[in-house]
Amino acid sequence: MSSTYQAGPAEIVYDNATKRYPSQPAPALNRLSLTVSAGEICALVGPSGGGKTTALTLINRMTELSGGDIRIGGRGIRETDPIALRRGIGYVIQHTGLFPHMSVAANIKLVPRILKWSTRAARKRALELLELVGLSPAEQFADRYPTQLSGGQQQRVGIARALAVDPPVMLMDEPFGALDPITRGNVQQEFLRLHARIGKTTLFVTHDLDEAILMGDRIAILHEGGTLAQYDTPETILRNPANEFVARFLGSERSLKRLALTTLAQLSPSPPSGPVPDWPAAPPATSLREALAIILAEGCDGLLVGERTNPTGLLSLDALRQASTTEAARSR
Ligand SMILES: Nc1ncnc2c1ncn2[C@@H]1O[C@H](COP(=O)(O)OP(=O)(O)OP(=O)(O)O)[C@@H](O)[C@H]1O
Numbered sequence: 001m002s003s004t005y006q007a008g009p010a011e012i013v014y015d016n017a018t019k020r021y022p023s024q025p026a027p028a029l030n031r032l033s034l035t036v037s038a039g040e041i042c043a044l045v046g047p048s049g050g051g052k053t054t055a056l057t058l059i060n061r062m063t064e065l066s067g068g069d070i071r072i073g074g075r076g077i078r079e080t081d082p083i084a085l086r087r088g089i090g091y092v093i094q095h096t097g098l099f100p101h102m103s104v105a106a107n108i109k110l111v112p113r114i115l116k117w118s119t120r121a122a123r124k125r126a127l128e129l130l131e132l133v134g135l136s137p138a139e140q141f142a143d144r145y146p147t148q149l150s151g152g153q154q155q156r157v158g159i160a161r162a163l164a165v166d167p168p169v170m171l172m173d174e175p176f177g178a179l180d181p182i183t184r185g186n187v188q189q190e191f192l193r194l195h196a197r198i199g200k201t202t203l204f205v206t207h208d209l210d211e212a213i214l215m216g217d218r219i220a221i222l223h224e225g226g227t228l229a230q231y232d233t234p235e236t237i238l239r240n241p242a243n244e245f246v247a248r249f250l251g252s253e254r255s256l257k258r259l260a261l262t263t264l265a266q267l268s269p270s271p272p273s274g275p276v277p278d279w280p281a282a283p284p285a286t287s288l289r290e291a292l293a294i295i296l297a298e299g300c301d302g303l304l305v306g307e308r309t310n311p312t313g314l315l316s317l318d319a320l321r322q323a324s325t326t327e328a329a330r331s332r
Pocket residue numbers: 021022023024028046047048049050051052053054055
């Protein structure tokens with residue numbers, strides 16, 4: 001019943017993918033080549049008009065390539081019928097694109113019903129997905145209309161709908177752009193937990209660099225004119241911006257953002273010897289950026305790692321400064 005599509009994650013390869021819109025003299029996407037490994041999240045960032053949405057819609061052939069190729073799981077998208085192709089791709093757009101006159105369950109069941117799943121099977125799948133995206137108990141959400149949900153809840157329904165037929169690929173175009181910071185943080189964490197369980201190959205467009213760093217296994221930075229400025233892990237991009245454009249795009253908080261990628265545990269501060277200073281304690285999973293914030297807020301000279309009464313290490317402000325200058329020096 002469920003599908004004729006491969007359910008496992010698939011690698012996506014852009015091979016010199018180029019898009020020229022008929023009315024435009026310059027290409028919107030210019031010879032983009034990059035590989036998103038199966039099951040990874042690729043965050044796409046860059047200036048407005050840089051070709052991010054185009055890069056996404058080329059994959060499901062809502063926009064047709066002008067040159068080059070894109071392969072999903074080794075198969076060229078031009079060899080696949082667009083309708084069949086789209087069934088293997090979940091697409092989440094900004095403001096969710098839910099149909100307001102249809103219930104939450106009906107929105108999620110849309111594609112399964114088009115694929116002639118039975119009413120029972122489609123309903124069962126909708127309820128299962130509502131639970132999966134954290135709208136629980138599902139029965140309480142299924143028969144409401146989108147306007148009867150909060151923005152974050154609607155966003156989750158949008159994700160559930162995209163997952164309905166278990167596509168190997170997810171395209172997400174600024175999916176959390178309209179949410180307030182707290183809801184956004186929750187939905188980001190929810191999606192990361194979900195992704196850890198179901199591992200779809202995901203292309204995720206965002207304007208928010210912190211979101212790209214948090215969500216992306218790798219980040220692709222597109223330049224105006226749709227050329228690729230850099231494609232690498234967040235860590236490497238922050239440490240080694242490929243050029244002036246990337247450095248400017250990352251901005252002056254680059255070293256702070258890098259501190260956010262390292263935890264107290266990873267820095268392995270020396271275990272205390274002698275008397276333990278009267279500093280606040282923080283768990284080993286605390287990022288160096290949070291550690292710095294605590295130190296500044298408390299007006300102290302360092303942090304204890306782990307339990308206050310039995311710390312596993314300590315981090316002095318000097319050591320933190322040292323770490324950040326080493327980071328800054330390395331990233332220059
Ligand atoms: N249907 C279209 N016809 C002509 N030009 C288009 C079309 N869609 C997009 N473009 C142009 O292609 C370029 C890339 O657009 P695209 O929507 O991919 O950018 P983006 O990076 O998603 O921007 P934003 O961050 O503002 O969403 C832009 O210059 C845009 O004006």
